[in-house]
Amino acid sequence: MTAVVAVLSLVAVLALVLILGYLVAKGASSLDWSFFVKNPVPAGQSGGGVANAIVGTMIIVGLAALIGLPIGIGTGLYLAEYGSGRLGWTVRFVADVLNGTPSIVVGIFAWTWLVRPMGHFSALAGSVALAVLMVPMIARTTEEMVRLVPHSLREAALALGYPRWRTSLRIIARTALAGILTGCLVGVARIAGETAPLLFTALGNLNFSTSILQPMQTLSLQIFTYGTGPFDEWHRLAWAAALVLMGLVLVLALAARWAVRSRHGAAR
């Protein structure tokens, strides 16, 4: 039995190692300074970089986090603190359904409700779509983390004359902060690589753009466009972009680990 499980877990690790190894083998050679600071050059020419996609990813994901994190954390706090009634049950159910919704469906809705009324594709619509994907994830992890805080701590605060809302924020949420933070980082990492909902919303942009009301490029869209394009030069850049995106997710995951560790360290 132990051997079987060991082999299975080895397969899982092997998959990750293969993916990473292949990415490095295919993409690392294209990673140079100009890859990070230059914009794409017209098709057929060699050289150029993905600066527009890197900046675009930061803007779109950043904006999505700005919208999604407060809503998600607030919802999670509500669910944990007041969510025992019918409304809480409903919100939890909706969150779970939304959590399982394919991201492309969310993209279609963002297209219907934002892109069409506005008349054009935009980074903003992309951010909203990503935020919608993020909210249920963040809400549920926040709820779990807040529920882990011992009941005795809440009682201690209330007995000290803390009003209920201050108990929730100053004592409960703060005690759960490390866990909530980790959930946020994991959530951001999840949406950083999303492609499908952006196809209908941010669309992609071969030029450098920082206007959130205009189409914008992201690394994931770049990989899609270049990876499915006809040029070898594009394929090369797609591999490199994939490596960068993977690195970004890895950094976020490490940051999440670190957030937990340092918090626990401080509390010891």
Next chain:
Amino acid sequence: MAQPADARLQLEAVRLTALYGRRAVVKDVSILFPAHTVTAVIGPSGCGKSTFLRCLNRMHELSDGGWVTGSVLLDGADVYDAGVDPVQLRRRIGMVFQRPTPFPTMTIYDNVAAGLRVNGGRSHGDLDAAVERALRQAALWDEVKDRLKKSALDLSGGQQQRLCIARALAPEPEVLLLDEPTASLDPAGTQRIEELCHELKRRYTIVIVTHNLQQAGRVSDYTAFFYVGDLVEVGRTEQLFTKPTREQTEAYITGRFG
């Protein structure tokens, strides 16, 4: 620093019944806690003594389905009157629980200051003085004065419990409720808390729930014996332990049941 409170200040439960839904766990209890005394509440597990304690500072009503009939008079005024804000009331009646509950994200200093800050409107100097006073009253000052900015979780269990007492004392309550405060402590820690009770009753009115009869005998002036929700007997501690008037009480204190 507060003057010793008015000698007539007292806490009194009048025909107090505590329920969970339709099930009464404390039944029609009337009892007086004279000012500046320690009253021990004893009885077997599940006799409602903790629930009773939690009625005194209106914590019971926060439990699922928890509600109360009857009244609790603090200084003659019913704490269950419609006009009374339970949050404000709990600042007048401090409480310490079975297990130490320091706020894990706060320093030692911030833990003690927590109850003062929630009231607002204190200068830094005031706060420092109040924190020191509370820690001294809880006999913890000398042990922590050099590490006030360290995490409260660095302290031992007994120190944490005294920190919780300091935290409860900092807002200068009139009454201190102790819910089996030594249940999770070693003998040395227990002894420190018991000594504290003697010190603190000069300034506060203390009600202590305990399942330890020796402890009740050591710390209290009065003892109340609860059995399945009823207040069976209450009287001066030495009298209740030596000449109980009720058979149930005698059976319990001589160890024949419970």
